[in-house]
Amino acid sequence: MRLAFQVAYIGDDFYGSQMQSGSRTVEGEVINACRGLRLFDDWREAGFAFSGRTDRGVHARRQICAFTTSRPDRAIERLNRILPGDCWCNGWAKTGDSFHPRYHAKTRTYRYYLYNDGSTDLARMQEAAALFLGKHNFTHFSRLKGKNPEKTIFSSHISAEDGFFVYEITATGYLWNMVRCVVASLTSVGRNELETDDITALLTAAPGMRHLLPAPPEGLILWDIDCGITFTPLQSGCKMLEASGERVRFFETMKKVNILLD
Incomplete structure (x- = not known):
């Protein structure tokens, strides 16, 4: 049987x-847990795949x-017992044999939590x-590394929430x-x-404009991926996740590392 799991993780130590x-x-870690449960021997033969990559230090809510x-x-009942504390599954689904989480992903949504230190103008950022x-x-x-530089953005907005500016993009x-x-x-x-106007020029790849340096990875969360699948919730028991699975609580983590874009 082919299964899909929603996987969440705290990226600090990965x-x-x-x-x-x-x-x-x-x-x-997920492959090691699956092998420990004897769900498969060879991850290649099992067609093991993720929807995509996240960089070092980046978190995920629904990879x-x-x-x-x-x-x-056994996979559904025991996988969360074997996974380490900073990685867990919060949902599962039975899929067709040809399902591939990367190629069947319709949209991917990220959120970035930016600590509000009082130095930034929300209205300007929203514009x-x-x-x-x-x-x-x-x-x-x-x-780029040789990739097509053109991408289509379906949603892009920023708001204030609990001492943070929260940017969401789909x-x-x-x-x-x-x-x-x-x-x-x-x-x-x-x-x-x-x-x-500088943003507009940057988005047309105007010559003479400098490439931007990325914000730190610690505030970035792979928030959701839509593969057209309905997942059955799994109780993870993770203190960083509400039982409803609707919201990741990274606030204390981000306060600890004091995320500022200086």
């Missing part, structure tokens, strides 16, 4: 999500992984956030460091270091 030899990663196993009940809607060239907002896919560079640009606008 060297990113993608499996890497000699480094602790989210994929590595999606999938694999095929002959012991689905700038709206400029990202639609199809744009993100050459100056990413590390698109089909992203470039490397793209969301963090967008956040850095919004913060610069909020501090009167950039104008909205």
Whole structure:
């Protein structure tokens, strides 16, 4: 049977999500847990896959992984018992044999929690956030590595919440460091270091404009992925997650690391 799981994790102690030899990663921990439960022997034969990558230090609320196993009940009932405390599953679903969480993802939503230290103007950031809607060239907002720089943004907005500015963006896919560079640009606008006209010029890949440096990874959360699947909730018992699964409580974590875009 092929199963999909919604996977959440605190990214502080992971060297990113993608499996890497000699480094602790989210994929590595999930695969090790599956092997420990004898859900499969070879992750390749099981078709194990994540919906995408997150960088070192980035968190996730609803990353999606999938694999095929002959012991689905064991996976559903025991996987959270085996996973480490900073990685857990909050939902599961039975899928078709051809399901791939990367290629079947319709949209991906990120949130960035930016500590409000009183130095940024929310109204200016909101005006700038709206400029990202639609199809744009993100050459100056990413590390391209030969990728197509054009991406279409379905939602882009920022609001104030519990001592933070919360930026949310939804698109089909992203470039490397793209969301963090967008956040850095919004913060610069909020501090009167950039104008909205500068954002417009950056989004047309105007020559002579400098590439933006990304905001720190600690405030970024892979918030949700829509694969057209209805997930059955799993009780994780994680103190960082409300039982409803509707909200990740990273506030204390972010206060601890004092996230500021200086």
